Amino acid sequence: MRKLIVYFLVITFSVVSYAQNKPAYKLYNAKGNKVSYKKMIKKMSKADVVLFGEHHNNPIVHWLQLEATKDLQTQRKLILGAEMFEADNQNELNDYLAETIDAKALDTLARLWNNFKTDYKPLVDFAKDKAIKFVATNIPRRYASQVFRGGFEVLENLSVEEKSWIAPLPIAYDKTLPGYVKMKEMMGGHGGDNLPKAQAVKDATMGYFILENYEPNSLFVHYNGSYHSDDYEGINWYLKKGNSSLKISTVSVIEQENIKKFNKENKLKADFIIVVPPSMTKTY
Template structure:
């Protein structure tokens, strides 16, 4: 870790001026799943015997994105080209564009125009992608193309059997066995009453299963795989982690999540055990979009 990382990753001090007074406010703290406060270096040390690390983000939270980049740097320092990065933010049918861009076969302009980039790409994901490109790391587009998830939402998982073999190459192998007892899936189902609730769960499951599929497909005994995703996809070691753990032992998987609290001095009870490490960000933190 650099001096910069050590100084800033545990406590961020935001200088605020009001009526001529300047004061410092902590922007975030890090806790274990049972609420013990730790620093960022302890998180890094816990990755040493892991094969897969999940960083669950709040998509519009700058602390999430900054620490993802810091974690990427730290893992690269420790593991070099063994590091593989996967992201929910790129869909599997964009992998060719990523590979061509990393091989300097297409320009940055064409890459960014032709890839379905999230609106916060330039501020939040581009730094990691460019770091991977510069250091010749593999970056994997793990998510299912949104058009297929949308069809599942409207018609259920059975609709996927109607697609071509090429289309199916961008998703997890069918059929998909869903663990419906997961808290996250039960919550999703309850959001919408009736049959549409079941479809909503299945649409989430095709995303989770596909991400797990491409993570596994790009993992070896020598790699350490860092996956970036919305926290909901890996909280409680459900979602993507649930699918991946059918092939990878849970003891080899480390999870990190991000939550927002009005008071960051201790971990709220509702946020206990969401992950191995929980980044608690002050709810007043500005958003990236």
């Protein structure tokens, strides 16, 4: 009998050990050192703005965004915002938060991403339940498309109302920022100078609406594709240009086959880097 108990204990320990060796993600700091979730939340809670970068189709990152938001809400007054909502849909988003329209109506009236229900609705519903302000920060995509075709100059032709949905003109722009240079190189010159400009007008607009809605002694948590804030550029650059005293905490995500050993080339990508296996199930 004793041998049987020992056998089952060994089997159980082996199963647990095997499971522990298959983590879904690992957290690292900017220097590539492992860091705990608790420490990440502690640092985030002391910031003015958190730029929580994501891969749009990664479920682990979306789960971490929701859990981090819940934990931060117990420590700070929060304001939330997201790339996934365009500024001209703010009224519809407000109506949903105020429960004057339901989810079906929001889907009809606003331009929601295809993965809204699985990946972003939980965040919006949390804001609704806790009466937290949620800001639609992104430029309406049609205007970014116009910039891609005709440069910043096309924005001058917008109406007064349309201009209220984008960063104030003229759009500040530094074409030498490594992220914009790399974007142009990766596309082999396709789109010319207007490709990074279309990216910049999104970054500028998101930064503008974060600054416009930020309140002293609050924490603004913003959800965006990691490429909009990686390497402390993009939205981060515009925030610092608008308010150099802001304390900003950034998050990025990378995929690695071996998530237990940080790839050195990804150092300084963000304050916190979520490493996930490429085999992780995608939401689309």
